[in-house]
Amino acid sequence: RNMATEKLAGFRERIxxxxxxxxDFWLKHSHDKVYGGFFTCIGRDGKVYDELKYVWLQGRxxxxxxxxxxxVERFHKDEILEAAKSGGExxxxxxxxxxxxxxxxxxxxxxxxxxxxxxxxxxxSECFYVMxxxxxxxxxxxxxxxxxxxxxxxxxxxxxxxxxxxYPRFGPCVSQVHAxxxxxxxxxxxxxxxxxxxxxxxxxxxxxxxxxxxxxxxxLVEQLAEGRVDVADKYRELGSWCVQQILQHxxxxxxxxxxxxxxxxxxxxxxxxxxxxxGHALEAGWFLLQYAVQHGDKExxxxxxxxxxxxxxxxxxxxxxxxxxxxxxxxxxxxxxxxWSMKLWWPHCEALVxxxxxxxxxxxxxxxxxxxxxxxxxxxxxxxKEHGEWFGYLTxxxxxxxxxxxxxxxxxxxxxxxxxxxxxxxxxxLAAACDS
Amino acid sequence: RNMATEKLAGFRERIxxxxxxxxDFWLKHSHDKVYGGFFTCIGRDGKVYDELKYVWLQGRxxxxxxxxxxxVERFHKDEILEAAKSGGExxxxxxxxxxxxxxxxxxxxxxxxxxxxxxxxxxxSECFYVMxxxxxxxxxxxxxxxxxxxxxxxxxxxxxxxxxxxYPRFGPCVSQVHAxxxxxxxxxxxxxxxxxxxxxxxxxxxxxxxxxxxxxxxxLVEQLAEGRVDVADKYRELGSWCVQQILQHxxxxxxxxxxxxxxxxxxxxxxxxxxxxxGHALEAGWFLLQYAVQHGDKExxxxxxxxxxxxxxxxxxxxxxxxxxxxxxxxxxxxxxxxWSMKLWWPHCEALVxxxxxxxxxxxxxxxxxxxxxxxxxxxxxxxKEHGEWFGYLTxxxxxxxxxxxxxxxxxxxxxxxxxxxxxxxxxxLAAACDS
Numbered sequence: 001r002n003m004a005t006e007k008l009a010g011f012r013e014r015i016x017x018x019x020x021x022x023x024d025f026w027l028k029h030s031h032d033k034v035y036g037g038f039f040t041c042i043g044r045d046g047k048v049y050d051e052l053k054y055v056w057l058q059g060r061x062x063x064x065x066x067x068x069x070x071x072v073e074r075f076h077k078d079e080i081l082e083a084a085k086s087g088g089e090x091x092x093x094x095x096x097x098x099x100x101x102x103x104x105x106x107x108x109x110x111x112x113x114x115x116x117x118x119x120x121x122x123x124x125s126e127c128f129y130v131m132x133x134x135x136x137x138x139x140x141x142x143x144x145x146x147x148x149x150x151x152x153x154x155x156x157x158x159x160x161x162x163x164x165x166x167y168p169r170f171g172p173c174v175s176q177v178h179a180x181x182x183x184x185x186x187x188x189x190x191x192x193x194x195x196x197x198x199x200x201x202x203x204x205x206x207x208x209x210x211x212x213x214x215x216x217x218x219x220l221v222e223q224l225a226e227g228r229v230d231v232a233d234k235y236r237e238l239g240s241w242c243v244q245q246i247l248q249h250x251x252x253x254x255x256x257x258x259x260x261x262x263x264x265x266x267x268x269x270x271x272x273x274x275x276x277x278x279g280h281a282l283e284a285g286w287f288l289l290q291y292a293v294q295h296g297d298k299e300x301x302x303x304x305x306x307x308x309x310x311x312x313x314x315x316x317x318x319x320x321x322x323x324x325x326x327x328x329x330x331x332x333x334x335x336x337x338x339x340w341s342m343k344l345w346w347p348h349c350e351a352l353v354x355x356x357x358x359x360x361x362x363x364x365x366x367x368x369x370x371x372x373x374x375x376x377x378x379x380x381x382x383x384x385k386e387h388g389e390w391f392g393y394l395t396x397x398x399x400x401x402x403x404x405x406x407x408x409x410x411x412x413x414x415x416x417x418x419x420x421x422x423x424x425x426x427x428x429x430l431a432a433a434c435d436s
Numbered sequence: 437r438n439m440a441t442e443k444l445a446g447f448r449e450r451i452x453x454x455x456x457x458x459x460d461f462w463l464k465h466s467h468d469k470v471y472g473g474f475f476t477c478i479g480r481d482g483k484v485y486d487e488l489k490y491v492w493l494q495g496r497x498x499x500x501x502x503x504x505x506x507x508v509e510r511f512h513k514d515e516i517l518e519a520a521k522s523g524g525e526x527x528x529x530x531x532x533x534x535x536x537x538x539x540x541x542x543x544x545x546x547x548x549x550x551x552x553x554x555x556x557x558x559x560x561s562e563c564f565y566v567m568x569x570x571x572x573x574x575x576x577x578x579x580x581x582x583x584x585x586x587x588x589x590x591x592x593x594x595x596x597x598x599x600x601x602x603y604p605r606f607g608p609c610v611s612q613v614h615a616x617x618x619x620x621x622x623x624x625x626x627x628x629x630x631x632x633x634x635x636x637x638x639x640x641x642x643x644x645x646x647x648x649x650x651x652x653x654x655x656l657v658e659q660l661a662e663g664r665v666d667v668a669d670k671y672r673e674l675g676s677w678c679v680q681q682i683l684q685h686x687x688x689x690x691x692x693x694x695x696x697x698x699x700x701x702x703x704x705x706x707x708x709x710x711x712x713x714x715g716h717a718l719e720a721g722w723f724l725l726q727y728a729v730q731h732g733d734k735e736x737x738x739x740x741x742x743x744x745x746x747x748x749x750x751x752x753x754x755x756x757x758x759x760x761x762x763x764x765x766x767x768x769x770x771x772x773x774x775x776w777s778m779k780l781w782w783p784h785c786e787a788l789v790x791x792x793x794x795x796x797x798x799x800x801x802x803x804x805x806x807x808x809x810x811x812x813x814x815x816x817x818x819x820x821k822e823h824g825e826w827f828g829y830l831t832x833x834x835x836x837x838x839x840x841x842x843x844x845x846x847x848x849x850x851x852x853x854x855x856x857x858x859x860x861x862x863x864x865x866l867a868a869a870c871d872s
Contacts, residue, residue: 050705111640117640118638200533200555202551203551270486270488271485334479339775395832402772
């Protein structure tokens with residue numbers, strides 16, 4: 001083995017062991033054995049400090065468990081499958097609030113026993129619900145989920161005006177159909193009519209292309225279409241539309257990725273228009289790269305790397321203290337977000353996936369250098385040596401500022417997804433190195 | 437003069453000059469001479485970095501200008517009155533969104549030319565609207581505002597289902613009546629039926645007594661009742677109810693002030709229940725103290741100082757770096773607010789007012805020590821020597837983290853209100869010292 005291969009093998013070893021520790025942490029501390037689903041507010045040592053259940057994080061944990069169960073041999077364990085099914089059942093029974101919006105919406109947060117606490121007027125709870133249900137369909141074959149849903153005691157009842165109503169009673173692939181039904185609903189909210197989200201229409205609130213929306217929909221297109229020709233056909237135009245919407249965020253003559261643009265791809269006025277979220281741009285980068293590879297689109301592959309990886313890395317990296325800023329203003333003004341200079345775990349996760357994926361495709365050494373730089377910062381700052389899993393929120397200087405492992409926006413998702421993807425990319429790189 | 441008097445005179449000199457600088461800054465940089473109203477997003481050097489107009493801040497600036505004009509001789513200037521009237525006219529024409537909520541609501545933010553951008557499902561925009569209109573009524577005598585409103589070109593038209601409808605056409609004190617009409621509406625939302633706010637009713641979203649709500653209403657009772665016997669009578673029971681609601685936040689056998697409690701005064705579960713906001717408790721402290729003095733309630737005066745000033749100061753002061761934390765968890769866990777450890781300008785403003793008011797009443801030396809400790813931190817960290825006015829957001833360590841003077845939540849309010857109140861308190865203390 002040469003030195004480069006040794007280096008990759010070292011990355012893989014650490015990443016693999018971090019993934020094992022993260023999975024162990026959530027298996028041990030997050031399962032609610034009384035009401036089902038997952039606790040998501042989990043302290044440094046694993047203690048639950050709040051029993052609220054955040055729907056984004058319930059959905060993401062179901063998805064991640066199923067994906068690990070389905071694709072990684074050492075995680076193909078009953079314990080993981082059962083936990084995923086419990087989370088899926090909890091979501092199906094309790095996530096949907098028929099009275100919210102104009103035709104029902106997923107809650108944002110639920111009490112421990114599943115009562116809706118808060119509903120957001122955005123699409124994201126529904127998006128993570130779709131991700132969860134689709135991946136669950138892939139591991140259960142659905143008959144079982146169907147039974148859990150219809151025979152489960154005391155849960156929410158399907159309402160005529162909610163997607164539950166469309167949930168076919170004896171279909172062959174119930175979760176998948178259910179996921180697609182909700183998917184079609186949220187595509188309608190995004191592309192046709194947002195009024196069902198429940199926001200009042202205000203004359204000064206012009207429609208905005210927020211990077212999160214086409215990214216999320218593109219992610220769902222990938223999720224639903226994987227290995228299914230008919231579904232891929234159905235969502236082909238949507239995938240292409242998402243890519244175009246994402247590309248509209250390349251602004252300032254190709255020198256900046258802006259988080260929000262107008263619906264016709266122009267820069268918006270004020271702070272909103274100037275906002276950069278480097279971690280988000282990097283995540284969009286690897287979404288685009290995946291899409292470009294699948295569609296053999298070399299030009300898109302180049303844009304994904306040059307624009308959505310190089311620009312946010314160059315502008316988003318803190319030259320003084322290392323790490324990636326949370327928010328920046330493209331004109332160098334001070335962002336109005338109080339947490340703008342903090343170093344969050346997830347932008348670093350996205351950067352690791354982005355640069356390793358880009359390197360895997362091109363074998364361009366500077367991309368491996370980028371990966372290495374992010375890797376060094378990430379693994380020397382975020383993992384908790386004592387209790388496992390990662391801290392999520394560091395100061396600009398790199399010290400731990402919020403010490404919990406799970407909170408309203410941090411669950412079993414970015415850390416394991418990043419480690420899982422990087423492990424697989426490194427497996428391929430190392431296998432190729434052995435072959436050569 | 438003795439040493440204590442010298443010290444007070446020194447405070448007054450600095451405070452007076454800071455107030456002058458703050459007033460100059462906003463007079464110079466915040467007035468929109470084209471569309472009326474005030475820019476609120478103003479950079480360190482006075483440059484407008486976003487043209488959005490935040491309604492809380494429009495209302496607060498109108499109130500503050502009018503209060504200064506009405507009660508401080510050196511600010512009794514046409515320039516200040518005209519600016520206040522321009523802000524009041526802007527609010528009257530544009531703040532109200534008839535289609536929001538079930539019977540109209542005030543917007544949270546507006547475009548530069550007055551189009552509604554966002555409506556919050558809370559009472560606070562309306563509260564600052566009432567504050568503004570009532571104080572404006574006290575300086576204009578209303579005839580003029582009435583003219584501006586009814587003859588102003590192109591503005592929002594009164595809708596039958598909005599408080600504008602009740603705006604009497606030729607009454608003797610129009611702004612005051614209008615302020616009271618909106619006041620009665622928001623009291624209805626708080627005490628009778630919140631459904632008009634537009635939040636869906638969710639089974640897990642139990643009613644909560646948030647410290648902000650009774651504080652705000654108590655502040656409005658003081659505002660509307662000042663010098664008006666009939667209005668004081670009308671709102672006497674409401675004032676007393678507000679005080680009782682505020683006192684419910686004394687928890688843990690009198691050792692903690694919690695930001696949110698249940699409607700029957702019990703601690704709530706989870707993070708929400710454990711949250712402390714020391715600056716907010718200190719502000720409640722001086723609201724209660726004012727009320728206690730007016731009502732000759734010695735017991736309430738004691739509680740205001742011992743519970744709402746001493747406790748948040750003792751638990752909220754950062755022993756390592758100085759300054760008052762933004763949020764804390766009563767059990768010493770990590771708050772989930774990313775900005776929990778930052779030092780914000782406004783809690784320091786509230787602490788200054790609280791301790792100086794408490795000292796003025798009791799002449800207890802430890803209270804002057806508290807004031808001095810907060811004063812030393814505040815005046816060595818927040819004022820901008822170069823451009824005037826104060827920075828709003830420091831790191832835990834005390835360095836400036838966001839350098840703008842005005843933003844979505846920082847306007848012409850906490851800094852001048854604090855300086856204005858402290859100057860008056862020091863005037864009285866020094867006058868008394870001369871007399872003795």
